[in-house]
Amino acid sequence: METAVHIQKQAELKRAIANLSRRQRRSEWVIRLVGVSLILALWEAFGRQINPLLFAPPSRIVAAAVQVVGSGELWKYLSISLKVFLIGTGLGAISGVVLGILMARIRVLDLTLEPFVIALYSTPMVALMPLVVIWLGFGDQAKAAVIYLFAIFPILLNTYQGVKSVDPKLLEVAKSFRSPEWALWGDVILPSSLPFLVAGLRLALGRALVGMVVADLYTAVSGIGYLIVRYAQSIQIDRMLVPVITLSLLGVILVQGLRWLEVRVAPWQHSSHD
Amino acid sequence: MTIKIRVENATRLFLGGTVVAFEGISFDVYANEFLCIVGPSGCGKTTLLRCMDGLIPLSAGTITLDGQPITRPPEKVSMVFQHFGLFPWKTVFANVAYGLKVRGAPAAEITERVSRAIELVGLKGFERYYPHQLSGGMQQRVGLARALATDPDVLLMDEPFAALDAQTREILQEELLRILEQERKTIVFVTHSIDEAILLGDRVIVLTARPGRIKTVVRVPFPRPRKLSVVRADPQFGSLRTQIWELLRSEIAEAASVPP
Ligand SMILES: Nc1ncnc2c1ncn2[C@@H]1O[C@H](COP(=O)(O)OP(=O)(O)OP(=O)(O)O)[C@@H](O)[C@H]1O
Ligand SMILES: [Mg+2]
Numbered sequence: 001m002e003t004a005v006h007i008q009k010q011a012e013l014k015r016a017i018a019n020l021s022r023r024q025r026r027s028e029w030v031i032r033l034v035g036v037s038l039i040l041a042l043w044e045a046f047g048r049q050i051n052p053l054l055f056a057p058p059s060r061i062v063a064a065a066v067q068v069v070g071s072g073e074l075w076k077y078l079s080i081s082l083k084v085f086l087i088g089t090g091l092g093a094i095s096g097v098v099l100g101i102l103m104a105r106i107r108v109l110d111l112t113l114e115p116f117v118i119a120l121y122s123t124p125m126v127a128l129m130p131l132v133v134i135w136l137g138f139g140d141q142a143k144a145a146v147i148y149l150f151a152i153f154p155i156l157l158n159t160y161q162g163v164k165s166v167d168p169k170l171l172e173v174a175k176s177f178r179s180p181e182w183a184l185w186g187d188v189i190l191p192s193s194l195p196f197l198v199a200g201l202r203l204a205l206g207r208a209l210v211g212m213v214v215a216d217l218y219t220a221v222s223g224i225g226y227l228i229v230r231y232a233q234s235i236q237i238d239r240m241l242v243p244v245i246t247l248s249l250l251g252v253i254l255v256q257g258l259r260w261l262e263v264r265v266a267p268w269q270h271s272s273h274d
Numbered sequence: 275m276t277i278k279i280r281v282e283n284a285t286r287l288f289l290g291g292t293v294v295a296f297e298g299i300s301f302d303v304y305a306n307e308f309l310c311i312v313g314p315s316g317c318g319k320t321t322l323l324r325c326m327d328g329l330i331p332l333s334a335g336t337i338t339l340d341g342q343p344i345t346r347p348p349e350k351v352s353m354v355f356q357h358f359g360l361f362p363w364k365t366v367f368a369n370v371a372y373g374l375k376v377r378g379a380p381a382a383e384i385t386e387r388v389s390r391a392i393e394l395v396g397l398k399g400f401e402r403y404y405p406h407q408l409s410g411g412m413q414q415r416v417g418l419a420r421a422l423a424t425d426p427d428v429l430l431m432d433e434p435f436a437a438l439d440a441q442t443r444e445i446l447q448e449e450l451l452r453i454l455e456q457e458r459k460t461i462v463f464v465t466h467s468i469d470e471a472i473l474l475g476d477r478v479i480v481l482t483a484r485p486g487r488i489k490t491v492v493r494v495p496f497p498r499p500r501k502l503s504v505v506r507a508d509p510q511f512g513s514l515r516t517q518i519w520e521l522l523r524s525e526i527a528e529a530a531s532v533p534p
Contacts, residue, residue, distance in 0.1 A: 006409055007407065169355070169357055169359055170359060170361065172324075172329060172359075173353075173355065173359035173361075174376075175329055175347060176327055176329060176347050176352075176353045177347070177352075177372055177373040177376050177424070178346070178347050178349065178373075178376055178377070179376045180376075183376060187361070187372070187376075188361065191361070191363040192363070194363075266362075266363070267404070267406075268362035268363060268404060268405070268406045269362075
């Protein structure tokens, strides 16, 4: 058939393009590696000149990391925070998606809730901390609530946008095949707004990570926040930086992981470009 | 001849009545006939089909299917879209199965009917492909299979081959005729191509420029089963073509001289 050849040609083209961009990517990596090593070297050189009470060069941080990680201390405190993090973001993601779809599909909800959602999205959540503490105290519940507040709005708004941008032609196809509204959610709305959803999740995870540390610091000081505070108070800068770097690594991994997923959840969107 | 669909005095307005898509249209679609509709761009052909599928209501008049007024998409009517309207995240199989799934058909029945529809449109072996992996012609075959899978009495087709290149288009016209030999259906087929209307249709309704009204109904005399090459070679083909072209030309000229 016409298409067997067509598909094969497409595949060849794709391979050629992949080859080219691979070579380009390799040279980019070389530049990046050299640059990063240079900066680390400078940091090391200057870091050694400065009073160790105020600053730490990479070598000392690595040594501290070996101890903090090796002793199991890091994981002990990180896992406490992560548990709350997962609960807060999980609940935030689920309710964000459901609310986002409801708002986008039901006119009354759309018109009434939108001002509140926009206002809350723009509110610095830290400002609500005292209220959360009054309502829920200092425990894990309060912490999860804080993370939830940090996480829900980007997901809600992205889902909302995604649902609003579902191709009306496809909705009409579904209607023509007599789909009831509830079936549209799974058949059309969710799959088509999946890229928006994942983008929302990516933003939410970044915010939730902030929420996690804020919660650790402003409610009962525990978890990874406690670790940071403890090392800071005993002026062990090198050790203090270990959980900090761990957090940024965690952020990078989560965000990059979702970026990776974002490209993959909707392969039909990307293959139309090549 | 039994009347399958009756359109009576149908009018559809848009934008609070400032745009009249079509006005006072009446015609019958007979059971198992192939009815083509041609008309200048913007004269309301798509809108008319959407009304006939129960997707949007008329502003005035009635449309009945087997004597029953159409108020929502009927089970026995399927639409084939110019833009194909395939779900990009579903495989060929899942796309074709869509109508049956929405209907809540049992899995065994879905498998059986979907396989049959896919085979009918010549896509056997492509069940697991995604739409973006297929050529335009194959995508519209999927659209056709999806419409056929629910075993409708009526197919509404809105310029289904307009987005395809000339050769693919011709192949699909042949295919459609072949399929209709096997599956008797009532077809309402909107097209911009006069050739296509004559090659495929039993009758051709020519609409006026917006607001669309019926200008003429032309009967196409060629017997079935038809072969496109034979019909093209028939001298009557040429004269019909000229006749419809003249009718349309005056409308298009008029449409061009009136601002929307
Ligand atoms: N949802 C809508 N809202 C407002 N106006 C509309 C809407 N749908 C169609 N129209 C208008 O109604 C008229 C008829 O549109 P329609 O798409 O039915 O024409 P058509 O005959 O299918 O045109 P074409 O041959 O270009 O496909 C056009 O002027 C169009 O702008
Ligand atoms: Mg149209």
